[in-house]
Amino acid sequence: MDLRQLEMAIAVADNASFTGAGQQLHVAQSAISRKIKMLEEEFGEPLFKRVSKGVYVTPAGETLLLYARKIFQDLRNAALEISEFARLERGQLRIGAGMIACTYILPPVLEKFRALYPRIDLQVVTGATESLLPKLRNNSIELGVFTLPVRHRELTVIPLWTEEMVVATSVKHPVLAKKDWINAEELGQYPLITFAKDTNTRAVIDDFFRRAGITPRVAMESENVATIKPLVRIDLGITIIPHRAIADEVKRKELHCLRIRNHRLSRQVGIVFCKSDHLSKVLSELIRLFKEHRSADS
Numbered sequence: 001m002d003l004r005q006l007e008m009a010i011a012v013a014d015n016a017s018f019t020g021a022g023q024q025l026h027v028a029q030s031a032i033s034r035k036i037k038m039l040e041e042e043f044g045e046p047l048f049k050r051v052s053k054g055v056y057v058t059p060a061g062e063t064l065l066l067y068a069r070k071i072f073q074d075l076r077n078a079a080l081e082i083s084e085f086a087r088l089e090r091g092q093l094r095i096g097a098g099m100i101a102c103t104y105i106l107p108p109v110l111e112k113f114r115a116l117y118p119r120i121d122l123q124v125v126t127g128a129t130e131s132l133l134p135k136l137r138n139n140s141i142e143l144g145v146f147t148l149p150v151r152h153r154e155l156t157v158i159p160l161w162t163e164e165m166v167v168a169t170s171v172k173h174p175v176l177a178k179k180d181w182i183n184a185e186e187l188g189q190y191p192l193i194t195f196a197k198d199t200n201t202r203a204v205i206d207d208f209f210r211r212a213g214i215t216p217r218v219a220m221e222s223e224n225v226a227t228i229k230p231l232v233r234i235d236l237g238i239t240i241i242p243h244r245a246i247a248d249e250v251k252r253k254e255l256h257c258l259r260i261r262n263h264r265l266s267r268q269v270g271i272v273f274c275k276s277d278h279l280s281k282v283l284s285e286l287i288r289l290f291k292e293h294r295s296a297d298s
Contacts, residue, residue, distance in 0.1 A: 137155070164242070193222070
C-alpha cells in the first residue's frame, strides 16, 4: 500500500466511478482498477462494489477512506506548518547565556526578535558557559551567548563583543573610593569577591593575575554577578567585573570603579551554535540580529 493507491481510492469514492477517478488524476482507468485490486488483495476485503450504475463503497472501503482522508489531511497540515516555519510564523528557539549576557546583551536583541516574529516561542536558560555547553551539544539549546574562548570541533563560534573589565569597590572604601586608577600589584592587598572557577570570566581574571605575578586574596566566589555586586557594595571586598555590569550602579554612585594602570583587561563574548550545513531560518535570523546589535553597540 502506498499514498498513490490511497489517492486513487479517494478519487474513486468521490467520483463514484473508476472512469471519473482516472479523469481527475489523469491516469488510465485500467491503471486505477489494477491498483485498487492490489489494495483489495492486500486487505482481503472488497473496497468497492461495482454495479451497472456506478461504484459504491463497501464497509471495508469506508474504513479505509476514513483513515486515508486523515492521512492526506495530516500531510497538508504538515506542509502548512513547515511553510509557517519558513516564514518564521511558528517555532521555538532555546538560548543559553550567563547572567551578565541575560541582563545586558539579550534584552535588546530578543525585544527586536519578538517584535518581528511574535509567534516564535523564545526560551532562555542561564548558567556558566561550561554548564551550558553540554546542553548546546545535545540540542537542549540551539544558541549560546558565552564568554570566550569556546573550542569544540562540533561548534561554530562567532566573537561579537570585547568587554572592558574594571575593578569595582564600595563607595565607602576608605582608600580605593578616592581613586580612578589602581596599580596591578595593589590588587593583592584587598579581599577579592570573584567569579566561580568553572567560568570563562574567572579564567580571564586568573590569567591576568598570573601574568602580573600577583596572588589574589580570594574571599568569595560566585557565578552570579547579582550576588557579587551587593557584597562589594557593603565593602566585603573588591571585584573585577565587566564594566557594563556595573555601569548603572556607578552612575547612581552605588559602586565605584577603577581601571588598572598599564593594563587593559577585557573579555570576549560571542555566540555559539552547532555546526550544520543548513541552519534553520529562525536561528539564522536570530544570529543576524545579534550581529546587527554588535554593529550598533560598537
